[in-house]
Amino acid sequence: MNPQAIIDGLIAGSTIGLGAIGLTLTYSILRFANFTHGDFLAWGAYLTLTVAGVLGGLAAGLGAPVYPFSFGWGLPLAMFGGVALTVALTLGLDRILFGKLRARGADAIIIVMASFGASMALRSLLEFIFTAKPAYFTKALQIAKPLGLGMRATPDQLLVIGMTAVLVVVLHLLVTRSATGRAMRAVSENPSLAGVYGVNVENVIRVTWIIGAGLACIAGVMAGLLVQIRPYMGFDLLLPLFSAAILGGIGSIPGAMLGGLIIGLAEAFAVQIVGAEWRAAISFVILVLVLMLRPQGLFGQKGA
Amino acid sequence: MTALSVAGLHAGYDPDLPIVKGVSFDITRGEAVSILGPNGAGKSTMIKAIAGLVPCFAGHVRLGQTDVTGLASHHLVRNGMGFVPQTENIFTRLTILENLQIAAQLLPKAERAGRIAAMLDMFPDLAARPGELAGALSGGQRQMLAAARALLTEPQVLMLDEPSAGLSPKLVGQVFDTLRRISEAGVTLVLVEQNVRAALTLTERALVLVDGKLAHDGPSETLHDGKLLGELFLGHRTAEART
Ligand SMILES: Nc1ncnc2c1ncn2[C@@H]1O[C@H](COP(=O)(O)OP(=O)(O)OP(=O)(O)O)[C@@H](O)[C@H]1O
Ligand SMILES: [Mg+2]
Numbered sequence: 001m002n003p004q005a006i007i008d009g010l011i012a013g014s015t016i017g018l019g020a021i022g023l024t025l026t027y028s029i030l031r032f033a034n035f036t037h038g039d040f041l042a043w044g045a046y047l048t049l050t051v052a053g054v055l056g057g058l059a060a061g062l063g064a065p066v067y068p069f070s071f072g073w074g075l076p077l078a079m080f081g082g083v084a085l086t087v088a089l090t091l092g093l094d095r096i097l098f099g100k101l102r103a104r105g106a107d108a109i110i111i112v113m114a115s116f117g118a119s120m121a122l123r124s125l126l127e128f129i130f131t132a133k134p135a136y137f138t139k140a141l142q143i144a145k146p147l148g149l150g151m152r153a154t155p156d157q158l159l160v161i162g163m164t165a166v167l168v169v170v171l172h173l174l175v176t177r178s179a180t181g182r183a184m185r186a187v188s189e190n191p192s193l194a195g196v197y198g199v200n201v202e203n204v205i206r207v208t209w210i211i212g213a214g215l216a217c218i219a220g221v222m223a224g225l226l227v228q229i230r231p232y233m234g235f236d237l238l239l240p241l242f243s244a245a246i247l248g249g250i251g252s253i254p255g256a257m258l259g260g261l262i263i264g265l266a267e268a269f270a271v272q273i274v275g276a277e278w279r280a281a282i283s284f285v286i287l288v289l290v291l292m293l294r295p296q297g298l299f300g301q302k303g304a
Numbered sequence: 305m306t307a308l309s310v311a312g313l314h315a316g317y318d319p320d321l322p323i324v325k326g327v328s329f330d331i332t333r334g335e336a337v338s339i340l341g342p343n344g345a346g347k348s349t350m351i352k353a354i355a356g357l358v359p360c361f362a363g364h365v366r367l368g369q370t371d372v373t374g375l376a377s378h379h380l381v382r383n384g385m386g387f388v389p390q391t392e393n394i395f396t397r398l399t400i401l402e403n404l405q406i407a408a409q410l411l412p413k414a415e416r417a418g419r420i421a422a423m424l425d426m427f428p429d430l431a432a433r434p435g436e437l438a439g440a441l442s443g444g445q446r447q448m449l450a451a452a453r454a455l456l457t458e459p460q461v462l463m464l465d466e467p468s469a470g471l472s473p474k475l476v477g478q479v480f481d482t483l484r485r486i487s488e489a490g491v492t493l494v495l496v497e498q499n500v501r502a503a504l505t506l507t508e509r510a511l512v513l514v515d516g517k518l519a520h521d522g523p524s525e526t527l528h529d530g531k532l533l534g535e536l537f538l539g540h541r542t543a544e545a546r547t
Contacts, residue, residue, distance in 0.1 A: 197407050
């Protein structure tokens with residue numbers, strides 16, 4: 001077996017994990033499975049690409065690669081804009097769709113179906129605006145450097161892994177240590193009691209969208225940087241995202257990250273052992289196994 | 305001074321089927337009042353409507369001078385309402401301290417630590433292990449935490465829905481002792497109870513709710529012998545001995 005699968009798995013797992021964190025937070029606080037979450041990744045990537053294009057037009061030097069990476073300062077700068085726009089997109093969607101259904105006391109299944117419809121609309125819109133042709137953040141090629149033990153990685157790939165680790169730690173501290181995190185955990189246990197405690201639940205919901213959308217955008221940019229940008233890139237990740245969130249235990253940030261890494265690694269090894277055409281089946285197999293053997297996931301509360 | 309004023313309140317889950325059908329009463333600052341009534345009379349629904357958790361279809365709720373009808377529960381807390389629901393009244397997956405910290409978030413930053421310490425002082429059971437998950441507390445201790453959380457923000461009115469439900473007689477005694485201390489400290493108390501005898505000794509006035517309407521409103525002594533209460537619960541007599 002080729003040890004390179006470990007690196008490949010960690011890289012894919014970083015994207016899946018960041019996406020799954022947003023999914024697990026919206027699931028535990030808004031109480032519905034949000035099918036649009038995958039499309040937030042794709043929108044994040046395209047919005048960042050658009051901002052990068054505008055920035056590149058304003059100052060050509062921003063596009064020049066900064067050694068040892070394949071991209072210039074324009075991309076991280078553009079990502080700030082991309083995150084802000086993705087957040088605006090999710091808050092807008094909450095205002096015109098999910099928030100309206102919530103205020104009306106709609107059943108979770110209605111909201112899930114609405115998110116399914118919104119997902120299809122968002123994806124078609126991307127295809128309409130940007131066409132189905134893949135796009136790229138950078139044309140520069142990178143040589144993978146040997147890491148020892150027969151593993152290789154490009155500087156971009158190592159950056160993605162490092163950035164993911166930092167984001168997960170920061171987010172975990174926010175949720176476990178800060179007043180905002182406490183309020184989020186309270187709402188996820190019992191929203192109406194949170195109101196009785198004086199928590200403004202709608203504010204907590206907004207914070208949840210902001211975190212989820214920000215991470216989705218970053219994950220989308222990572223995937224776009226390391227692979228390519230396509231309108232279907234998020235939709236194709238939906239099953240791995242759900243599998244990772246459920247494997248980690250709904251509501252658990254470290255769980256979602258670990259779930260993402262496990263799915264990424266399992267996919268990478270499966271590709272080596274049984275062939276690339278089986279990659280997509282791995283998430284599904286893991287999802288089914290978790291739901292049958294340990295439905296609360298690795299870090300989830302029983303009955304949650 | 306009126307602490308809580310309810311006027312012509314209609315409330316429930318479906319506007320076509322109100323559960324609370326035209327209830328009016330005023331509670332003076334510092335007063336302790338029981339709300340009694342048979343199961344399903346609408347006591348919890350009424351108290352939740354007052355606390356902003358159930359829609360009000362008609363009528364008014366005033367806290368002090370402020371009209372709070374239909375306000376969301378988190379706004380009501382800021383206006384001086386303390387409410388302890390009948391069930392699921394603490395966050396079991398948060399620690400005891402975190403439960404108090406969430407409530408303390410409404411206070412100015414400088415007061416938070418002091419108020420939390422004051423509550424832990426008042427409830428030694430909680431002070432013994434503030435870092436423990438609230439889900440590990442016994443039934444009586446949970447009620448203490450729920451009361452401590454509600455008292456932390458020094459509400460004008462404290463409303464509790466059956467704080468003694470499901471507790472052993474010894475714990476019921478403990479909970480009522482605590483409530484007596486709270487009332488003696490001057491907090492306006494509204495207490496929904498099935499435990500009629502304990503409630504009547506604690507409060508000076510009792511309202512009886514039958515089928516969503518007030519069947520009685522008077523001093524607690526008038527209900528002590530139990531005969532009137534029995535008749536009220538069975539719906540044989542209504543609206544007597546109003547103050
Ligand atoms: N969430 C709800 N949705 C719809 N109807 C409800 C709901 N909660 C209670 N009801 C109905 O409202 C009516 C009054 O219930 P409520 O809980 O207010 O009575 P209660 O006086 O508090 O009774 P108990 O003494 O048993 O606590 C009942 O007929 C009940 O079925
Ligand atoms: Mg009740």
